[in-house]
Amino acid sequence: MTAAIEASGLGKKYGRHWALSDCTLSIPVGRVVGLVGPNGAGKTTLLNLATGMLAPSSGTIRVLGGAPGSGPGQLAKVGYVAQDAPIYAGLSVADHLRLGAHMNPGWDMALAAGRIRQLGLALKQKAGTLSGGQRAQLALTLAIAKRPELLILDEPIASLDPLARREFLQVLMETTAESEVSVVMSSHLVADLERISEYLVVLVDSRVQLAGQVDELLASHQLLTGARRDPATLPASQRVISASHTDRQSTILVRSDEPVLDPSWSVDQIDLEDLVLAYMGQARTSRPDVSDEFGTKILEEKR
């Protein structure tokens, strides 16, 4: 089956600075994929590469089997809500729907009008006077109603208040439940993605640190607590992601595909947020070449 996004050695350089480097990914279709990472990690760069708004400096990227932004057919397959949800401030909500209808052969006006009605937006209202949440919803409606196979959302809820966030995610979940659309959504907050993501990509310092199905990621990581111990003494099958120590006690996050049987440890499951934070912290503290090697290994382990 064609991957939603397939990247190989993908990199993007601005001047001498790499905004994204050596990114190798294969995101399967039919999932809701969360792309998480701190601000400036390269999330927007990756998504812009996937929509053809940027051209790669190195490597390749295929989206639904095609070159990003390569023509009307490819554009029709991908719905994109860019960062800050751009809309035409001077046009009304109704004008935006007509714009969508005139610019997309697959436009579903019933769907678009239904969403707008459900959101309680006035058709005649100028888009420039909408609240941040309404604006994001309008941009999402435009992207959904073109009936794409892949929906790419770049930090769509970063600037929204908690209620608007919830409503936005609600609409998104309804959409994915109703249709076969794949979704890739970025955020710098794990909490935003936790409820809807089945697949997670963690991007830190322009590199992919972790990628995989959320349940598999959770199952393969254990938090070990016990008497103070040097992490280097752990068996080779348990890779240390992070470790913290008090005078008497060690807390170590390991990645292991086998259960941890050592009775001296108390073994706990880790939640997604802590897992992501551990990887972010690891990327920060380790030297780039180390994290690179590690990131590559993680990717190799993936299906």
Next chain:
Amino acid sequence: MMWVTWRQFRPQAVTAAAVLGLAAVLLAVTAPHLVDLYNSAGFNACHAACGHVASNFLTAIGSPYRAMFEAFIVVMYLVPTLVGIFWGAPLIARELETGTHRLAWNQSVSRTRWTAIKLGLIGLCAIATAGLLSLMISWWASPIDSAMNFGQPNSGSGFPRINPLVFATRGVAPLGYAAFAFALGVTAGVLIRKTLPAMAVTLAIFAAVQFLVPNFVRPHLIPPVQVTAPLNAYDASELMIGVPGNHMTVVGNFSQPGVWLLSNQTITPTGQPFTGPAGPACQGNSSPNACNDWVNSLHLRQLVSYQPASRFWPLQFIETGIYLGLAAGLGLLCVWSIRRRRS
């Protein structure tokens, strides 16, 4: 895509329609009176020397029509400039500035098509606006233009339509200017990405082109007519002697009406420009006749270079073609640049 372009352009289109409507009313209301004045001026009776009839008519029309004539020349200069600044420059620069290009370019329309339709549709509106206005003004001003054609070149009543001041405001040339100014504005916007600087650059470049073309390009679009004739000092339109007498300027009379005079030089029998020195006959208290006789004894010749009135339309079409060609080239540059634009 046509609808989208039209919807975004609607406010500007309404403004243009209002301006055209206002001009049409103003011109239609005053035109019959102007035609009456022309018909009663006596052009039918004059066959050879209509210069006096023409200058009488131009006096008779009075200052309001004279002011309108001049005001509409200004309007015709402004229209292409404003089209470039307010239709061209913001067209794509504003999208890039506000980020809406990220919305537009992710609909199921290729960027090439998006750009081509925007350029084509609004470019046609620009051409139509300038064309209609030029048509109305050329029609309204035709009595004045034809009277001006009888006037002496470079005199107060001598602004025939081939004269650069009027040329740019008549016929088909304004279509070319509007198309070029629009394409120039769009290109500046695409390359600079900021609306205000793009507007300023558009204004600067268009003004420069509108200055350079009539002064350095248009005179040579068709090789000018050159006439050499013996200079008669009694007939000269200008005879000036510098104070010490070592410098002297003589300009021969050139009275062919309706032409665009490019140069009127006085040359010596060997072909050098004549600059003096003035002979004793032209210095001190000697009589003007003695000076004239002395000048005639030098056998100076008058070298005149001009574009005759009959070349108005050939020059119009050539220049319009050049501007339309430039506009098309800039349009292609825009399409190419937007295809390649990343983010």
